[in-house]
Amino acid sequence: MHRSAPRLSRILACAAVPVMLVVAGCSSDSGDKKGSDSSASSPSGKKTEPTVEPAKYDTLPADTCKSIARKTTESLVPKAKVKSGTAGKSNNTETRSSCAWNGLDDNGVKGSQYRWLDVGFLRFDSDQALGSGAKRATDEYTKQVAKAQAAEGAKKVSAAPADGIGEQATSVTYDLSKTGEDFEYATVVARTANVVVTLTYNGAGYAGAKTPSAADILKGAQKAAKEAVAAVGAEAPAAEKPSATPSDEASAKTSDKASGKTSGKTSSKAPTKSSTKTSTKS
Numbered sequence: 386m387h388r389s390a391p392r393l394s395r396i397l398a399c400a401a402v403p404v405m406l407v408v409a410g411c412s413s414d415s416g417d418k419k420g421s422d423s424s425a426s427s428p429s430g431k432k433t434e435p436t437v438e439p440a441k442y443d444t445l446p447a448d449t450c451k452s453i454a455r456k457t458t459e460s461l462v463p464k465a466k467v468k469s470g471t472a473g474k475s476n477n478t479e480t481r482s483s484c485a486w487n488g489l490d491d492n493g494v495k496g497s498q499y500r501w502l503d504v505g506f507l508r509f510d511s512d513q514a515l516g517s518g519a520k521r522a523t524d525e526y527t528k529q530v531a532k533a534q535a536a537e538g539a540k541k542v543s544a545a546p547a548d549g550i551g552e553q554a555t556s557v558t559y560d561l562s563k564t565g566e567d568f569e570y571a572t573v574v575a576r577t578a579n580v581v582v583t584l585t586y587n588g589a590g591y592a593g594a595k596t597p598s599a600a601d602i603l604k605g606a607q608k609a610a611k612e613a614v615a616a617v618g619a620e621a622p623a624a625e626k627p628s629a630t631p632s633d634e635a636s637a638k639t640s641d642k643a644s645g646k647t648s649g650k651t652s653s654k655a656p657t658k659s660s661t662k663t664s665t666k667s
Contacts, residue, residue: 471486
């Protein structure tokens with residue numbers, strides 16, 4: 386009896402080992418299953434935000450003072466102090482730039498004619514938080530139109546759409562008295578994609594000379610504004626400049642060689658009898 390007791394204990398201990406292993410195995414499987422179930426059922430946690438439309442233009446005209454043709458500026462400001470225009474200061478000419486011309490045409494006893502012309506460009510990039518470049522430019526366009534209408538001391542203010550200038554444009558005209566003379570003003574605010582163009586043209590007659598007509602000032606402003614907006618369009622948008630990859634260049638060279646060989650063989654062969662007969666019949 387004393388010898389059989391230890392033996393029985395060893396048998397029970399050995400029998401218990403597989404049971405523990407099985408339990409451990411089951412416990413491990415159930416844990417993995419729960420983990421996989423929870424990971425499959427739980428959301429990613431990140432909400433996908435809609436991407437904003439990329440900005441069409443990634444730069445402004447290289448030389449703002451050349452955005453308007455020299456012939457036009459000389460016509461609008463005949464005696465400009467600086468015929469090539471004076472560029473405004475800017476920390477970043479790829480997003481903000483301007484240029485101005487002004488001059489006094491002295492006609493002696495007949496008086497003098499003063500003219501001022503300036504143009505400014507504002508470009509907006511697309512931003513996930515602020516919106517697309519086009520939307521931001523539209524907001525700025527609205528602000529610039531309101532600013533022109535609220536010019537201090539302005540009289541007979543009038544605003545009207547300006548057709549054929551960019552995607553949207555507004556002309557604002559008004560009278561303004563300063564330095565003892567009456568000035569005629571015209572401001573054209575235009576938007577093309579993500580760029581806003583603001584152009585102002587004004588003039589006055591000095592020493593008895595007649596004040597320029599509002600119609601002439603407006604006509605000159607619209608002509609210059611149309612050229613300035615076109616200058617933005619002349620700069621090819623980034624989206625329209627696909628860069629060729631090495632594989633594209635390699636395939637292009639291969640196709641050129643293949644077409645060269647084919648054309649060479651075709652041209653060197655004499656026409657077949659059947660083709661000759663066909664052409665003769667026709």
